[in-house]
Amino acid sequence: MIRKLFASAIVSATALMGVAQAEMTYKPLESDPKELTFGIISTESTSNLKDQWLPFTEAMEEELGMKVNAFFAPDYAGVIEAMRFGKVHVAWFGNKSAMEAVDRSGAEVFVQTSKANGSQGYYSHIITHVDNDKINSLKDIFKCDKSLNFGIGDPNSTSGFLVPSYYVFAQNDVNPKDCFKTVRNANHETNLMSTAHKQVDVAANNSEQIGRSKLKAPEAAKNIKVIWTSPLIPSDPIVYRKDLSKEFKSKIKNFFLGFGRTGDIAKAEKILAGISDGQGKYMESGNYQLYPIRQLALYKEKLRIQSNEGLSAEDKAAKVAEIDQKLAELAILVKYQ
Known part of the structure; x- marks a missing residue:
C-alpha cells in the first residue's frame, strides 16, 4: 500500500512541479554547447559577484577543457529565462529561483x-538600523500605519521574498502593501546597505549577506540589527539543463564534487572561501531538496x-482541498526522500 501511495505521489508531484508544462515551454538544446x-x-552588484x-x-574552464562564460542579469528572472532559452546551461540559484528554473527552464x-x-x-532575517530603538521585534513593524519603508527581496529570492512572505506576513495576516509606506524590491546587498544608511526602515535579508558584509563592508554591517530569524533554509542548489547529454552532465557534476577534494585543494578552498560569506565543498543533491520550498509556497497560497473575501465559501473550499492534496503528496516525498 505504501509503495502504491508513494508511486502515486511521485506521479502527482511531477505534475505539480510543472514538468509537462516546462517541456512545452523551454527551448530544447540541439546538442551539448561548444562553450x-x-x-x-x-x-x-555585478562587480562584487564577478x-x-x-x-x-x-577553474571550471580549465578542468572541463572548454570556454566557460559567466552570465549575470539584473534580477533572478533574467537567469531563469536565459536558461529557459538555452543561453545558460549551468546556474547557481537560491531554492525558490531553482524551483522556477526546474518548472519553466528544463x-x-x-x-x-x-x-x-x-x-x-542559512537563515532569512528581518533587519533594521542598530540605532532604531523603536523596532526590536516583528510586532513593532506591524503597527501598519504606513510610516515605515520596507525593503523586500527579488520576487524569486527564497530568503529575501518567499520565506518572509510566508513566515513574517502570511502567518501574521499582514499585507505589506497595506502596512508600509513603501515596499521596494532589491537584492540582498542593496537592502542591507539601504538599511545601514537609513534609506529604508526595515528590510528582508539573510545570514550569508550579513556575514559577507562583516568581511567586506564592516562599517555598514555594524549598523545592522536583526529583529527576526527564520527556520533553517536548505543551502543553495546548483542546476544544469536536464537535456545536456549524460556524459556532459557527468563531467560537470564531477567537477563540482571534486572541487576542493582533488587536484589543487588549497587553491580551490581559497576560491570557495571568497564566495558569499565563505563556501565549503559542494554536496550531492537533487530536485528533492526543493520539496520543502514547494511546501512553503503552497502554504503561503493556502x-x-x-x-x-472575494471567493465564495464553495470555491474557497475547493481550492484549499486541491492545495491540501498537493501538500499531502509532497509530505510523502519528503518522508521518503
Whole structure:
C-alpha cells in the first residue's frame, strides 16, 4: 500500500512541479554547447559577484577543457529565462529561483553549496538600523500605519521574498502593501546597505549577506540589527539543463564534487572561501531538496486563498482541498526522500 501511495505521489508531484508544462515551454538544446555558460543570480552588484565567481568559472574552464562564460542579469528572472532559452546551461540559484528554473527552464538540481564547516543551510532575517530603538521585534513593524519603508527581496529570492512572505506576513495576516509606506524590491546587498544608511526602515535579508558584509563592508554591517530569524533554509542548489547529454552532465557534476577534494585543494578552498560569506565543498543533491520550498509556497497560497473575501465559501473550499492534496503528496516525498 505504501509503495502504491508513494508511486502515486511521485506521479502527482511531477505534475505539480510543472514538468509537462516546462517541456512545452523551454527551448530544447540541439546538442551539448561548444562553450558553457554559467548563470549567477543577482544577490549583489555585478562587480562584487564577478570578484567572487570568476575565479571559480576559470577553474571550471580549465578542468572541463572548454570556454566557460559567466552570465549575470539584473534580477533572478533574467537567469531563469536565459536558461529557459538555452543561453545558460549551468546556474547557481537560491531554492525558490531553482524551483522556477526546474518548472519553466528544463533545469535539474545536481549539487548544493555548503559552508566551510560542512553545514548546509542559512537563515532569512528581518533587519533594521542598530540605532532604531523603536523596532526590536516583528510586532513593532506591524503597527501598519504606513510610516515605515520596507525593503523586500527579488520576487524569486527564497530568503529575501518567499520565506518572509510566508513566515513574517502570511502567518501574521499582514499585507505589506497595506502596512508600509513603501515596499521596494532589491537584492540582498542593496537592502542591507539601504538599511545601514537609513534609506529604508526595515528590510528582508539573510545570514550569508550579513556575514559577507562583516568581511567586506564592516562599517555598514555594524549598523545592522536583526529583529527576526527564520527556520533553517536548505543551502543553495546548483542546476544544469536536464537535456545536456549524460556524459556532459557527468563531467560537470564531477567537477563540482571534486572541487576542493582533488587536484589543487588549497587553491580551490581559497576560491570557495571568497564566495558569499565563505563556501565549503559542494554536496550531492537533487530536485528533492526543493520539496520543502514547494511546501512553503503552497502554504503561503493556502493562507492567501483562505483570507480572500472575494471567493465564495464553495470555491474557497475547493481550492484549499486541491492545495491540501498537493501538500499531502509532497509530505510523502519528503518522508521518503
